[in-house]
Every structure is written in structure tokens, then in C-alpha cells.
Amino acid sequence: MMNEMNFKMPASLNELALNLDNADEKTYLISGGTDLIIKLREKKIYSGTIIDLKGIQELNYIRQIEQTICIGANTTFTEMIHSEILIKNAPCLVQAAEQIGSTQIRNAATIGGNIANAFAGADAIPALIAMGVKVKMMNAKGEFFLKDIDEVVIGSGKNSLHKDEVITEVIAPVLGHGYKSFFGKVGSRERVTIAKLNMAVVVKNNHETGVIEDARVVLGSLGPKAFRSDLVEIELVGKYITDSLQTEFEKALITQIDISIAGRSSRPYKREAVKALSEDAFSNLFGSPAWRCNNEK
Amino acid sequence: MELIINVNDIEYKLDVNPRMRLLDVLRENLGLTGAKEGCGEGECGACTIIMDGLAINSCMVLAHQARGKKIITVEALEQDGEMDRLQEAFINNGAVQCGYCTPGMLMSCKALLMNNPNPTDEEIKIAIEGNLCRCTGYIKIVRAVKEAIQNQ
Structure with missing residues (x-):
């Protein structure tokens, strides 16, 4: 019907593929609903087709298969926070999940929805980029394909999915020995806040030499989409963990902010805010300053 | 569109437009006006209800998404004249x-x-x-x- 909202309730991926067959620009996929329902109301969209993914039980899981962690698209942030697999292998993802919205939002909102919504200040996305995840998708033919998270989230509120495609899974590698990860954010208040700046860091520290061998630093809320900052990463790789490295790390972050949002009114605030974030990242990843001094070479 | 929904241990069979939120159905179809609409965007929590044991904002879930779920609203806290x-x-x-x-x-x-x-x-x-x-x-x-x- 022209002026009605249709509602599809697939119970399996097979049924979902059939529902996707006629998908057009008036087809909306809903999972937790915390973003879509607000959007439909804001844009006064009263007709079209809503496909509810929440009834698809086979999209709700967190599994470890050897060196890979698979997270079903319907997994909520509350479920991620309580996942032993993620607590052990992907602390930055758990830290991001913990800081998303409120208890009510975390109980409903899903990882698949957070990616598809592609909000520039989304908290899970920087952590997913830092983890180097791949996103598994399915089309109306029931075919599955993989893309890097960076190819799925392509801009502010923009994803690269066609109307007849759906995110089904997030695939994260188990980070090897010596890897640590961190997520932090700064907003206008401590909790239930939209990030004015957020950051995920994954580092590999060689315990024998004390040198950082690999670093991925992802910044969010600094542009249309979260991105890896080469200039900050270069500052870390090959270095010993010292207090002066922390200073250099902070300086590099400020430089990145100056480049990314030159001329923006939020720049002075974010230059200051990133200092607290860099301190949090350092103490979280490398322990207290006292511990670091003892290891200085 | 038909919706079968369990609220406070009572099963209801309703005719609900798919774009209605759970909050709308609780308040308008069932007359359960305890849950309130404050902001309508997940900021204020005035519409919080319990769905399958978890607190959620009823303004951010469609009524049809609550099919087969167990909903508890504030009206069910008092039992047999005794407050919770x-x-x-x-x-x-x-x-x-x-x-x-x-x-x-x-x-x-x-x-x-x-x-x-x-x-x-x-x-x-x-x-x-x-x-x-x-x-x-x-x-x-x-x-x-x-x-x-x-x-x-």
C-alpha cells in the first residue's frame, strides 16, 4: 500500500533474504530501534516497509573460533559487556560498549545497528576499526560477503550497504601475545553522553625489549567518520614506554586535532580534552607512571 | 496489523499500526499511562518498562517488536493492594x-x-x-x- 507502513518479521536468515528481495529506498531495517525510530519520527516517515531483524535468533551470539571472534549483528551492548570472550580478548570493545548511552539503550542497541547507523560520534566504531574487524553482510540472494569496517562505514550517517543488503556479523581477530587495547571518550558529562571526542588504541608491547611494536590509534568525532591517525601511530611505534613518550603521544594527538578540525570552533576544547584522554589511554595500557619510570631505558 | 502482546501477565490481542511504538500501545490501547513520554529519544527514561527482564525505553522500540516478549510496567509493581x-x-x-x-x-x-x-x-x-x-x-x-x- 502507498500510505501504509508494512512490517516484516523474518525468523531466519533465509526468510530475511526473501524479505530483502524487493527492498527499495523505503525499506528500513530495524534491530534495537534506538536510532531508527527517532529518525522515522524526525523525518515524518509514515509509509514504507520495516524489516525487524530482532526476531532472527541466529544473529545473536558471541563466539570464539580459534583465532577469530564472531559477534552476531543482533548482539546488544549489554551482552557484549558481559561476554567473557570480549572481556578477555577485546577490552576496547567492552569499554566502548559500557560507555554507550544508558542502561536502557545498551539493553536494546546492537552492534550491527551501530555500524549501519554510521554516526560520526559512535563509540563502538573506533574500537572496531582499531581491532581491525571485518563486517559480514548478506544480500537478497542469501550470499554472504566480507568488507573491512572502514569500507562499510563511509561517512557521517552513511554506510556502503545497498538496500537489499544486511549486516549479519562482525568478525574480529584475537589479538596476539603482547597486545592491549583501550577505548575512552570525552563528552559534556561523565555518563550518558554523546562523544565530543573518542579514541580507541590497540598496541603491541614487546615485553622483552620494552618496545612498542605495533600501534593503531583511531579517533572519532573529529570528522565525518572515525579514522586511524598515522601521525600518532608513528609516534608510538618503535619507542620505549616512558613518561616522555606520553608527552609526545599527547602532542601528536593535538597536532592531529589541529589538522582535522582546523578553523572549527570546537578545536580549542578538543585540544584540551584530548590531554585527559591521552593520560587515560597511557595509564590504562601501560600502568601507572611509577611503573613506567622503573622500566625506562 | 494483529499484535499479540503479554503485558503484566495478561495476553492482549490488538490491531496495531506497525509504526506505533510500544509506549503508544501501552498508553493508548491498554490505558497503562504509568510510562510517560518525556523526550521521545532515549534521553530521559520516563518511558522505561521491563522487557524480558531488562529495562528499556518503550519510546524506542516498536510495539510489534515486543511480540512474544514479557512486558512489565509500573502498574504491576503493586500486587493485591500491597506496594512493592x-x-x-x-x-x-x-x-x-x-x-x-x-x-x-x-x-x-x-x-x-x-x-x-x-x-x-x-x-x-x-x-x-x-x-x-x-x-x-x-x-x-x-x-x-x-x-x-x-x-x-
């Missing part, structure tokens, strides 16, 4: 002032105690972080939850 210990504790501690946030606040606290009978102060604060209260300053609410824990 949380309600008693809210009254005892002056945790209700204007009252607009109270149904949502109670449901967030109820969900917390259902899943975690002995929460820490920090856990109480996280449970109600999605519920705005402009009157009490939250201290009395936290105090009330702690009293309810003691009176278990």
Missing part, C-alpha cells in the same frame, strides 16, 4: 517529588534488583543513569533503593 518494597522505600525517603520520572525510575530500579539483588552504589547509579530527575537530585532515590535492598 521499592515503592514503599521511594515514599519513605522522599524520592518522589513532582513524580513525572517516578514510574520510569521505579522500573529501572526494579530491573536492577531482579537481576542483581545486592547492587553496589555504583551499580545503582549506572542502573538509573538513563533516568532524568530534576527534583530530587538523585540522592534520595539512591537512598530509597538501598532501603529496598535492606528490606528484602
Whole structure:
């Protein structure tokens, strides 16, 4: 019907593929609903087709298969926070999940929805980029394909999915020995806040030499989409963990902010805010300053 | 479109437009006006209800998404004329002032105690972080939850 909202309730991926067959620009996929329902109301969209993914039980899981962690698209942030697999292998993802919205939002909102919504200040996305995840998708033919998270989230509120495609899974590698990860954010208040700046860091520290061998630093809320900052990463790789490295790390972050949002009114605030974030990242990843001094070479 | 929904242990068969939110159906079809619409975007928590044991904002879930789920609203806290210990504790501690946030606040606290009978102060604060209260300053609410824990 022209002026009605249709509602599809697939119970399996097979049924979902059939529902996707006629998908057009008036087809909306809903999972937790915390973003879509607000959007439909804001844009006064009263007709079209809503496909509810929440009834698809086979999209709700967190599994470890050897060196890979698979997270079903319907997994909520509350479920991620309580996942032993993620607590052990992907602390930055758990830290991001913990800081998303409120208890009510975390109980409903899903990882698949957070990616598809592609909000520039989304908290899970920087952590997913830092983890180097791949996103598994399915089309109306029931075919599955993989893309890097960076190819799925392509801009502010923009994803690269066609109307007849759906995110089904997030695939994260188990980070090897010596890897640590961190997520932090700064907003206008401590909790239930939209990030004015957020950051995920994954580092590999060689315990024998004390040198950082690999670093991925992802910044969010600094542009249309979260991105890896080469200039900050270069500052870390090959270095010993010292207090002066922390200073250099902070300086590099400020430089990145100056480049990314030159001329923006939020720049002075974010230059200051990133200092607290860099301190949090350092103490979280490398322990207290006292511990670091003892290891200085 | 037909919707079969279980609210406060009663099964209802309703005709519901797919774009209606759970909040709309609770208030308008079922007359359960405890859950309130404050912001309509997940900021204030006045519409909080419990779905399958978890607190959620009923303004951010479509009514048809609640099919087959167990919904509990603030109206079910009182049983056979007896208030829930949380309600008693809210009254005892002056945790209700204007009252607009109270149904949502109670449901967030109820969900917390259902899943975690002995929460820490920090856990109480996280449970109600999605519920705005402009009157009490939250201290009395936290105090009330702690009293309810003691009176278990």
C-alpha cells in the first residue's frame, strides 16, 4: 500500500533474504530501534516497509573460533559487556560498549545497528576499526560477503550497504601475545553522553625489549567518520614506554586535532580534552607512571 | 496489523499500526499511562518498562517488536493492594517529588534488583543513569533503593 507502513518479521536468515528481495529506498531495517525510530519520527516517515531483524535468533551470539571472534549483528551492548570472550580478548570493545548511552539503550542497541547507523560520534566504531574487524553482510540472494569496517562505514550517517543488503556479523581477530587495547571518550558529562571526542588504541608491547611494536590509534568525532591517525601511530611505534613518550603521544594527538578540525570552533576544547584522554589511554595500557619510570631505558 | 502482546501477565490481542511504538500501545490501547513520554529519544527514561527482564525505553522500540516478549510496567509493581518494597522505600525517603520520572525510575530500579539483588552504589547509579530527575537530585532515590535492598 502507498500510505501504509508494512512490517516484516523474518525468523531466519533465509526468510530475511526473501524479505530483502524487493527492498527499495523505503525499506528500513530495524534491530534495537534506538536510532531508527527517532529518525522515522524526525523525518515524518509514515509509509514504507520495516524489516525487524530482532526476531532472527541466529544473529545473536558471541563466539570464539580459534583465532577469530564472531559477534552476531543482533548482539546488544549489554551482552557484549558481559561476554567473557570480549572481556578477555577485546577490552576496547567492552569499554566502548559500557560507555554507550544508558542502561536502557545498551539493553536494546546492537552492534550491527551501530555500524549501519554510521554516526560520526559512535563509540563502538573506533574500537572496531582499531581491532581491525571485518563486517559480514548478506544480500537478497542469501550470499554472504566480507568488507573491512572502514569500507562499510563511509561517512557521517552513511554506510556502503545497498538496500537489499544486511549486516549479519562482525568478525574480529584475537589479538596476539603482547597486545592491549583501550577505548575512552570525552563528552559534556561523565555518563550518558554523546562523544565530543573518542579514541580507541590497540598496541603491541614487546615485553622483552620494552618496545612498542605495533600501534593503531583511531579517533572519532573529529570528522565525518572515525579514522586511524598515522601521525600518532608513528609516534608510538618503535619507542620505549616512558613518561616522555606520553608527552609526545599527547602532542601528536593535538597536532592531529589541529589538522582535522582546523578553523572549527570546537578545536580549542578538543585540544584540551584530548590531554585527559591521552593520560587515560597511557595509564590504562601501560600502568601507572611509577611503573613506567622503573622500566625506562 | 494483529499484535499479540503479554503485558503484566495478561495476553492482549490488538490491531496495531506497525509504526506505533510500544509506549503508544501501552498508553493508548491498554490505558497503562504509568510510562510517560518525556523526550521521545532515549534521553530521559520516563518511558522505561521491563522487557524480558531488562529495562528499556518503550519510546524506542516498536510495539510489534515486543511480540512474544514479557512486558512489565509500573502498574504491576503493586500486587493485591500491597506496594512493592521499592515503592514503599521511594515514599519513605522522599524520592518522589513532582513524580513525572517516578514510574520510569521505579522500573529501572526494579530491573536492577531482579537481576542483581545486592547492587553496589555504583551499580545503582549506572542502573538509573538513563533516568532524568530534576527534583530530587538523585540522592534520595539512591537512598530509597538501598532501603529496598535492606528490606528484602
